[in-house]
Amino acid sequence: DQQVKQNSPSLSVQEGRISILNCDYTNSMFDYFLWYKKYPAEGPTFLISISSIKDKNEDGRFTVFLNKSAKHLSLHIVPSQPGDSAVYFCAAVNAGGTSYGKLTFGQGTILTVHP
Amino acid sequence: KAGVTQTPRYLIKTRGQQVTLSCSPISGHRSVSWYQQTPGQGLQFLFEYFSETQRNKGNFPGRFSGRQFSNSRSEMNVSTLELGDSALYLCASSPGTGFNSPLHFGNGTRLTVT
Numbered sequence: 001d002q003q004v005k006q007n008s009p010s011l012s013v014q015e016g017r018i019s020i021l022n023c024d025y026t027n028s029m030f031d032y033f034l035w036y037k038k039y040p041a042e043g044p045t046f047l048i049s050i051s052s053i054k055d056k057n058e059d060g061r062f063t064v065f066l067n068k069s070a071k072h073l074s075l076h077i078v079p080s081q082p083g084d085s086a087v088y089f090c091a092a093v094n095a096g097g098t099s100y101g102k103l104t105f106g107q108g109t110i111l112t113v114h115p
Numbered sequence: 116k117a118g119v120t121q122t123p124r125y126l127i128k129t130r131g132q133q134v135t136l137s138c139s140p141i142s143g144h145r146s147v148s149w150y151q152q153t154p155g156q157g158l159q160f161l162f163e164y165f166s167e168t169q170r171n172k173g174n175f176p177g178r179f180s181g182r183q184f185s186n187s188r189s190e191m192n193v194s195t196l197e198l199g200d201s202a203l204y205l206c207a208s209s210p211g212t213g214f215n216s217p218l219h220f221g222n223g224t225r226l227t228v229t
Contacts, residue, residue, distance in 0.1 A: 034217055043119070043205055043220030044158070089158065101148035101163030101209060102171040103218060108157055 003027045004092050006106035014114050019077040021109050023090030026071060032095035034103065035064060035075045038087045047088075048075070051095075080113045087111075117142065119221035121206050127227045133194040136224045138206030140187050146170070146211025147189040148218060149181060152203040161204075164189055165211045193226075201228045 005024045013019045023033075031052040036044035050057040050064045050073065057064050063076045077084055090106040120139040128134050140147050148171075149161040160173040164183035181191045187208075193200055203225050207218035 036220075041222070043207075043222045046217040046219070049217060091158075101146045101165070101207065101211070101218065102160050102173070103148075103150075103158075104160070105150075105158040 001026075002107075003030075004090055004104050004106040006088075006090055006109050008109050009107075010110040010112070012112045012114065013080050015082055016079045019075075019080045019084065019111055019113065021075040021077075021088050021090075021111065023073050023075075023106050024071060025073075025092050025104075027092070027094075027104070028071070029094045030092035030104070032093050033064070033066060033073050034091045034093075035062075036089045036091060036105075037084075038089060038108070044089055077111075080111075082113050082115050085111055085113050119206055119208050119219055121204075121221035121224050123224060124222065125225045125227075127229065128196050129229055130196055130198060132196050133192065134196060134226060136191045136193075136204055136206075136226075138189045138191070138208075138221060140189070140206075140208030141219055144208035144210055144219075145187055146209045147183055147187065148207045148209075149189070149191050150205040150207065150220075151175075152205060152223070153201075158205065161191070196228045198228050201226060 034049040035047040038044040048062045066073045087108045091103040122137045146165045148163040150158045163171040167183045178194045183189045203223045205223045207220045
């Protein structure tokens with residue numbers, strides 16, 4: 001049972017345009033969501049997160065939107081840069097319990113930003 | 116601060132053997148989690164250790180085990196290796212008390228089982 005889904009395996013955008021990566025979840029116990037970026041041969045790097053009490057969080061070029069009723073979140077990157085090309089993972093956790101280390105990840109979306 | 120360190124970076128083992136992977140967390144972090152990454156399954160949670168105790172466990176067979184030492188360093192062991200165990204094994208650390216810090220990952224150990 002895939003509790004966190006990233007339905008787009010890949011996304012290709014032009015430099016300077018917006019990249020929108022989507023993620024859906026099914027477990028209503030999830031109350032904290034994170035995005036990680038991963039380059040080949042490296043571990044995932046934390047990008048941005050959002051608590052379920054918010055519907056938007058911004059950090060520079062990165063914005064995460066959360067729609068709890070739809071159990072959907074998205075990551076917007078504006079403007080996209082070639083260095084953003086990587087695999088992006090959405091992750092979810094029940095932060096209210098003791099499962100701090102138990103993230104449930106989506107399968108990732110490969111973002112390619114063309115110069 | 117130094118990041119999460121995993122050793123070795125690469126391993127090649129034969130089916131039926133066992134393997135031990137090591138992880139040193141960020142200084143001061145008491146929680147260590149292990150994940151398996153495969154092309155088809157993404158990142159799958161294996162287990163989490165906090166203060167030398169297993170706090171959470173994923174859906175993996177008993178061949179996968181781990182432990183944590185008093186200095187928070189952790190080891191993961193896989194016995195009776197199968198071809199399907201070939202994967203990137205990632206370790207992540209966090210303070211572990213209250214969700215005020217995201218997990219910080221190491222660069223992983225690439226295990227190949229032949």
